[in-house]
Amino acid sequence: ETGVTQSPTHLIKTRGQQVTLRCSSQSGHNTVSWYQQALGQGPQFIFQYYREEENGRGNFPPRFSGLQFPNYSSELNVNALELDDSALYLCASSIDGTGNNQPQHFGDGTRLSIL
Amino acid sequence: GQNIDQPTEMTATEGAIVQINCTYQTSGFNGLFWYQQHAGEAPTFLSYNVLDGLEEKGRFSSFLSRSKGYSYLLLKELQMKDSASYLCAVVDSNYQLIWGAGTKLIIKP
Numbered sequence: 001e002t003g004v005t006q007s008p009t010h011l012i013k014t015r016g017q018q019v020t021l022r023c024s025s026q027s028g029h030n031t032v033s034w035y036q037q038a039l040g041q042g043p044q045f046i047f048q049y050y051r052e053e054e055n056g057r058g059n060f061p062p063r064f065s066g067l068q069f070p071n072y073s074s075e076l077n078v079n080a081l082e083l084d085d086s087a088l089y090l091c092a093s094s095i096d097g098t099g100n101n102q103p104q105h106f107g108d109g110t111r112l113s114i115l
Numbered sequence: 116g117q118n119i120d121q122p123t124e125m126t127a128t129e130g131a132i133v134q135i136n137c138t139y140q141t142s143g144f145n146g147l148f149w150y151q152q153h154a155g156e157a158p159t160f161l162s163y164n165v166l167d168g169l170e171e172k173g174r175f176s177s178f179l180s181r182s183k184g185y186s187y188l189l190l191k192e193l194q195m196k197d198s199a200s201y202l203c204a205v206v207d208s209n210y211q212l213i214w215g216a217g218t219k220l221i222i223k224p
Contacts, residue, residue, distance in 0.1 A: 004157075033212070042119075042202050042214035043158070056211050090157060097210055103148060103160035104212070 004093050006107035013081050014115050021076045021110045023091030031055070031097050032074040033104060034066060035090040043090055049074055050097050086114045117141045119215035121203055126221045127193055135188045135201050135218045143208025149177050149188045150202040152217065158202055161188070190220075198222045 005024045013019050025032050031050045035043035045058035049068035063079040072093070078085060088111050092104035119139045127133040139147070146165040150158035164170055164179035164186060176189040188201055200217040207213050 035214075040216070042204075042216045043212075044214070045211050048211070056209055058211065103163060105160070106157035108157050 004091060004105050004107035006089075006091050006110050008110060009108070010111045010113075012113045012115060015081055015083060017081050018077065018079045019081060019112065021078075021089050021091075021112070023074045023076070023093075023107055025072045025074070025091075025093035026105050029093035029095055029105070030072050031094045032068055032072065033092045033094070034074070034076045035092065036060075036085075037088045037090055037109070039087075046076065048097070055097060081114050083114050086112060088112075117207060117213050119203055119205060119213055121201075121215040121218045123216070124219045124221065126223060127190075129193055129195060129222055129224050131193050132189065132191050133193060133220065135190070135203075135220065137186045137188070137203035137215060139184050139186070139203070139205045139213075139215075141205045141207045141213055144181060145206040145208070145210060147177075147179055147186050147206070148204045148212070149175075149186075150204065151199050152202055153199045161201075193222050195222050195224070 007022045033048040034046040037043045046060050047057040048055045052068045065077045068074045088109045090109045092106045094104045095102045149161040152158040162177035169178045174191045179186045200219050202217045203215040204212045
């Protein structure tokens with residue numbers, strides 16, 4: 001069973017640039033959720049994709065966008081990067097959304113630093 | 116607003132028992148998860164509660180009281196490897212996970 005994989009592991013960008021982060025979901029999982037985690041904080045929900053459709057969104061501006069592919073892998077795109085976007089970005093996959101007893105399985109994250 | 120409260124940091128001794136509390140105020144409730152996160156690593160699933168009561172899984176147990184908006188994670192026979200952050204997360208009425216800031220647990224010999 002292949003776990004959740006994220007790429008790249010680390011990334012350095014400057015203000016105003018754009019970034020794309022990638023996530024491959026665990027085999028058999030059709031739901032991908034993206035989170036932003038600042039140092040010493042819990043994850044903050046960005047959005048979730050279920051069967052290629054957005055299935056809920058947190059309190060993040062429209063410059064945070066994403067998509068899910070037919071193989072259930074996913075991308076997170078962030079435009080016009082700001083210094084406060086520096087964080088660990090976590091991808092988690094699960095079966096059939098949230099709210100059942102199926103836990104989310106996390107990738108190791110992408111550490112994004114904005115200079 | 117939605118709020119999940121956990122102690123910021125706790126210290127315990129190897130071999131002892133520790134209880135990490137979590138209180139929540141969310142728009143609806145569809146379950147509560149506990150995750151463990153070692154520094155620099157991804158969160159890993161520990162437990163899930165949706166009904167009141169105690170769920171036991173080896174050295175770890177999790178308790179839920181929906182009427183009180185309260186949960187705790189109980190860790191027995193503490194080992195040095197249990198040093199980590201423990202995150203409480205509630206599934207709200209929109210089926211979104213709302214996360215606490217985590218409790219950093221320090222285990223001393």
